[in-house]
Amino acid sequence: MAETAAGGKPLSWRLIDGVDRLVAAAWPRGLHGMNGYLFLLPAVALVFILVIGLGYMVEFSLHELDLATYRLKEAYSLTNYQTFFERPVYIRVLWRSLLAAAIVTLITLVLAFPYAYLMVRTTSAATRKFLLVALFLPFFIGQVVRAYGWLIILGKEGLLNSIVTGIGLPPLDLIYNYPAVILGLVQYMLPFAVLLLTPAVAAIGEDIELASESLGATWIGTFRHVVIPMAKPGIIGAGIVVFTLTLTDFAMPEILGGGTSDFIANAIYDSYFQISNIGLGSALSIVLTLVGSALVALMLMIAGTGTLGFAERKS
Amino acid sequence: MVEIRDVSKAFGDVLAVDDASLALPKGEFLTILGPSGCGKTTLLRMIAGFIRPNAGEILINGAAVDNVPPYRRSIGMVFQRLALFPHMTAAQNVAYPLKMRGFDPVTIPDRVSEYLRLVRLDGFEKRRPQELSGGQQQRVAIARALSFSPDLLLLDEPLSALDKKLREEMQLEFRRIQQELGVTTINVTHDQREALVMSDQIVVMSEGRIQQSDSPEAVYRAPSNRFVANFIGLTAMFKGAVEVSGDGGILVRVGDTALKARAQGELGNGTAVDCALRAEQVRILDDPANGDATAFENVVTGEVRQRIFEGDRMVYEISVPALADAVLFAFDHDPLHHAEHRPQSQVKLGWNARDFFAFPSDRT
Numbered sequence: 001m002a003e004t005a006a007g008g009k010p011l012s013w014r015l016i017d018g019v020d021r022l023v024a025a026a027w028p029r030g031l032h033g034m035n036g037y038l039f040l041l042p043a044v045a046l047v048f049i050l051v052i053g054l055g056y057m058v059e060f061s062l063h064e065l066d067l068a069t070y071r072l073k074e075a076y077s078l079t080n081y082q083t084f085f086e087r088p089v090y091i092r093v094l095w096r097s098l099l100a101a102a103i104v105t106l107i108t109l110v111l112a113f114p115y116a117y118l119m120v121r122t123t124s125a126a127t128r129k130f131l132l133v134a135l136f137l138p139f140f141i142g143q144v145v146r147a148y149g150w151l152i153i154l155g156k157e158g159l160l161n162s163i164v165t166g167i168g169l170p171p172l173d174l175i176y177n178y179p180a181v182i183l184g185l186v187q188y189m190l191p192f193a194v195l196l197l198t199p200a201v202a203a204i205g206e207d208i209e210l211a212s213e214s215l216g217a218t219w220i221g222t223f224r225h226v227v228i229p230m231a232k233p234g235i236i237g238a239g240i241v242v243f244t245l246t247l248t249d250f251a252m253p254e255i256l257g258g259g260t261s262d263f264i265a266n267a268i269y270d271s272y273f274q275i276s277n278i279g280l281g282s283a284l285s286i287v288l289t290l291v292g293s294a295l296v297a298l299m300l301m302i303a304g305t306g307t308l309g310f311a312e313r314k315s
Numbered sequence: 316m317v318e319i320r321d322v323s324k325a326f327g328d329v330l331a332v333d334d335a336s337l338a339l340p341k342g343e344f345l346t347i348l349g350p351s352g353c354g355k356t357t358l359l360r361m362i363a364g365f366i367r368p369n370a371g372e373i374l375i376n377g378a379a380v381d382n383v384p385p386y387r388r389s390i391g392m393v394f395q396r397l398a399l400f401p402h403m404t405a406a407q408n409v410a411y412p413l414k415m416r417g418f419d420p421v422t423i424p425d426r427v428s429e430y431l432r433l434v435r436l437d438g439f440e441k442r443r444p445q446e447l448s449g450g451q452q453q454r455v456a457i458a459r460a461l462s463f464s465p466d467l468l469l470l471d472e473p474l475s476a477l478d479k480k481l482r483e484e485m486q487l488e489f490r491r492i493q494q495e496l497g498v499t500t501i502n503v504t505h506d507q508r509e510a511l512v513m514s515d516q517i518v519v520m521s522e523g524r525i526q527q528s529d530s531p532e533a534v535y536r537a538p539s540n541r542f543v544a545n546f547i548g549l550t551a552m553f554k555g556a557v558e559v560s561g562d563g564g565i566l567v568r569v570g571d572t573a574l575k576a577r578a579q580g581e582l583g584n585g586t587a588v589d590c591a592l593r594a595e596q597v598r599i600l601d602d603p604a605n606g607d608a609t610a611f612e613n614v615v616t617g618e619v620r621q622r623i624f625e626g627d628r629m630v631y632e633i634s635v636p637a638l639a640d641a642v643l644f645a646f647d648h649d650p651l652h653h654a655e656h657r658p659q660s661q662v663k664l665g666w667n668a669r670d671f672f673a674f675p676s677d678r679t
């Protein structure tokens with residue numbers, strides 16, 4: 001028996017042996033084929049709860065608000081969706097969110113790629129450390145705090161304007177507009193994008209770039225034909241994350257837009273909490289979910305099945 | 316064709332390449348041979364243009380290439396880890412340099428199949444590198460490096476990751492392709508067998524310095540210093556001092572014994588020397604087929620310390636008390652039919668002065 005031989009074994013071995021025996025008793029060998037699924041349970045539970053919430057929202061969205069009682073009517077109707085399509089303001093808000101998502105994704109990727117590339121390729125340990133710290137620091141500062149940071153810098157009496165007025169010019173309107181929202185979002189998304197791009201760039205051996213160069217490619221050619229295609233899974237992944245995070249963002253348009261540049265999330269918030277129309281808010285949420293999912297599916301389709309590391313398997 | 320003049324390169328305090336010079340005529344195959352970390356890759360990368368030398372000059376086709384970027388040099392390179400493009404098929408890999416170098420697009424498909432045929436990969440055009448075996452990946456890498464007809468081919472230990480059998484097969488294959496095309500080639504390896512098998516010329520390197528530059532036979536037969544003697548072949552090294560020096564023939568005292576040796580360099584009486592003796596030149600005189608003691612200028616008796624059976628031969632390690640317990644190596648090339656010498660048994664060994672090198676000793 002193990003107990004008799006255990007005398008000479010390290011304590012940690014004996015502890016693990018004990019745990020193993022307990023596990024073996026609680027989870028018989030016959031069930032081991034299902035081990036993988038066991039680990040999936042928490043994720044499945046989470047998704048399941050989300051789906052329940054979504055189900056409720058679909059249900060709410062199909063009932064019109066009764067303005068007499070401020071309750072949802074019993075009868076099913078598509079009135080809320082009709083409202084969305086008939087009121088130009090909602091279409092405009094959706095369009096503004098989509099446009100921002102596209103612009104922010106593009107700018108963020110263009111800025112993040114060189115950052116990730118430099119961080120991977122630099123031979124100076126000091127540079128790499130600096131870039132890493134600069135990358136992780138923003139994660140400790142929430143989105144709302146960062147938005148207020150921009151207010152301090154760009155506001156009517158902010159840092160920049162105090163310089164502008166200091167040299168005798170009239171103050172500039174730097175916040176409460178669309179570009180300010182875009183700026184805030186790009187700054188917020190940059191670390192996410194860099195973090196997702198870095199492994200993709202690191203996977204490209206330096207030899208591959210040298211090989212390309214010795215085969216006759218300039219650095220632009222190498223970038224176009226080798227680096228970008230090889231980093232594609234990372235680029236698509238980062239693009240999808242930034243796109244969806246921007247599309248559904250609330251804080252930046254709220255704080256830096258100041259009501260001038262509302263996104264859908266702001267419209268949903270207003271429906272729920274300003275005009276207390278749960279039905280309309282739910283309908284807007286469903287529209288956002290559908291549009292977002294459709295676009296992500298489209299991006300994945302265009303990018304091909306090989307992206308995100310799911311290698312095409314040929315027999 | 317290629318000429319390197321007094322080239323040096325330092326990384327911080329490390330002198331990776333130290334005052335290296337070599338010259339290679341058109342169409343020849345040169346191998347830079349040396350242990351890991353001796354500066355082979357650095358030298359090769361300077362020729363390719365990835366690294367700039369701190370000093371010295373590199374000439375290709377008679378012109379200094381100091382300011383020529385890699386993509387303008389007509390050099391095909393096969394990397395240590397091959398560096399194939401994983402997102403391209405074999406054919407696309409081979410076509411890549413043709414596209415980048417502006418070949419007429421109409422001619423590209425023909426050229427690609429010509430070179431895939433040269434490396435015997437016709438039929439594998441559509442495979443991606445990860446769908447090919449190690450040997451096939453080597454072939455794609457060499458086809459890619461050659462498809463644009465470069466003036467010079469550089470090989471940075473591309474075979475080192477293969478298993479022995481495949482490696483030896485690919486050595487002959489590389490040599491065949493090189494001779495078929497007549498392309499000037501510089502190969503780099505730490506594998507002495509590979510260097511001896513493939514090359515017209517071998518450059519032995521150690522710690523950034525070129526030790527010897529010669530034909531394979533000359534490097535093997537007449538090592539110019541103790542490093543080369545020790546690095547190539549299975550060589551016993553031990554210390555001694557010159558007792559009597561004449562022209563060429565000298566007597567070296569090792570322990571209690573005076574041995575006839577071949578002087579490599581100026582060796583006056585009393586000079587401390589390093590002696591080098593290759594295993595295949597030592598005969599075990601207890602085997603009648605090896606002749607008798609009268610046929611050898613140096614004869615000693617030793618005790619077998621270890622024998623290593625390698626299938627086609629037995630390697631004996633024999634310590635000799637009369638030579639201050641120096642350890643000699645000796646082969647038996649027919650171990651299945653010859654008497655076995657067990658550890659602790661006494662054997663008589665003989666060798667000749669011409670195979671026994673004496674080099675002036677380093678101070679160490």
Ligand SMILES: Nc1ncnc2c1ncn2[C@@H]1O[C@H](COP(=O)(O)OP(=O)(O)O)[C@@H](O)[C@H]1O
Pocket residue numbers: 326329330331349350351352353354355356357358
């Ligand atoms: N980029 C580099 N930075 C610093 N040291 C290097 C670099 N490349 C090579 N070295 C050093 O130079 C020496 C020679 O390296 P290398 O040319 O790669 O040797 P080999 O190819 O013969 O194994 C080694 O000591 C190595 O550590």
Ligand SMILES: [Mg+2]
Pocket residue numbers: 352355356395472
């Ligand atoms: Mg190397």
